[in-house]
Amino acid sequence: RARLVVLVSGSGSNLQALLDAATDPRFPAEVVAVGADVPDAYGLERAAGADVPTFVVEPSAYADRAAWTDALADAVAAHEPDWVVCAGFMRILGAAFVQRFAGRIVNTHPALLPSFPGAHGVRDAMAYGVKVTGCTVHLVDEGVDTGPILAQASVAVRADDDEPSLHERIKTVERELLVETVAALAAHGCTVTGRKVTIP
Numbered sequence: 698r699a700r701l702v703v704l705v706s707g708s709g710s711n712l713q714a715l716l717d718a719a720t721d722p723r724f725p726a727e728v729v730a731v732g733a734d735v736p737d738a739y740g741l742e743r744a745a746g747a748d749v750p751t752f753v754v755e756p757s758a759y760a761d762r763a764a765w766t767d768a769l770a771d772a773v774a775a776h777e778p779d780w781v782v783c784a785g786f787m788r789i790l791g792a793a794f795v796q797r798f799a800g801r802i803v804n805t806h807p808a809l810l811p812s813f814p815g816a817h818g819v820r821d822a823m824a825y826g827v828k829v830t831g832c833t834v835h836l837v838d839e840g841v842d843t844g845p846i847l848a849q850a851s852v853a854v855r856a857d858d859d860e861p862s863l864h865e866r867i868k869t870v871e872r873e874l875l876v877e878t879v880a881a882l883a884a885h886g887c888t889v890t891g892r893k894v895t896i897p
């Protein structure tokens with residue numbers, strides 16, 4: 698099975714979906730480690746609950762961003778991942794990290810990219826007044842949420858939505874999309890031509 702290292706900063710419900718999927722031995726990937734940038738990320742407890750090793754690499758422990766990036770990349774590399782999955786990881790990975798795992802980093806984002814990149818995809822889409830938003834699973838390049846798109850799913854915005862209610866509906870769809878996409882990548886890999894990604 699393909700080896701996944703999953704990076705989280707928060708609740709880790711997307712991580713949980715991967716952990717649950719991987720309990721089926723026919724699922725083509727397994728979570729071999731979970732890393733976080735903050736020690737209190739609940740995702741770390743989910744990992745521990747599934748007997749998956751964890752690591753924390755906090756920016757405050759390093760002199761600068763480059764040093765933190767290298768330390769994070771070393772911690773990830775120690776688990777020999779085939780794929781690195783950012784599942785609610787709220788920091789931008791430095792160029793050195795992206796180059797080290799080039800073409801093998803996946804991110805999930807709670808908006809239909811290229812609209813509403815960044816840390817507040819749900820809030821920004823609501824503030825804009827869109828009637829349809831959703832989620833995007835994409836490969837990570839050196840930009841912020843700019844990498845080639847692997848999969849998207851749409852979610853309708855309701856008149857009475859607030860940010861938490863909309864985000865919760867997006868996450869329900871997002872978990873399924875992430876699991877499906879990671880399974881396809883793990884089983885078949887992908888070919889990138891310019892911006893277009895094909896999973897054979």
Ligand code: GAR
Nearest residue numbers: 707708709710711785805806807815
């Ligand atoms: C997810 O909706 C993910 O797309 C988003 O954080 C949430 C994490 O939920 N990520 C970003 O906004 C990245 N810019 P989870 O911790 O329950 O998986």
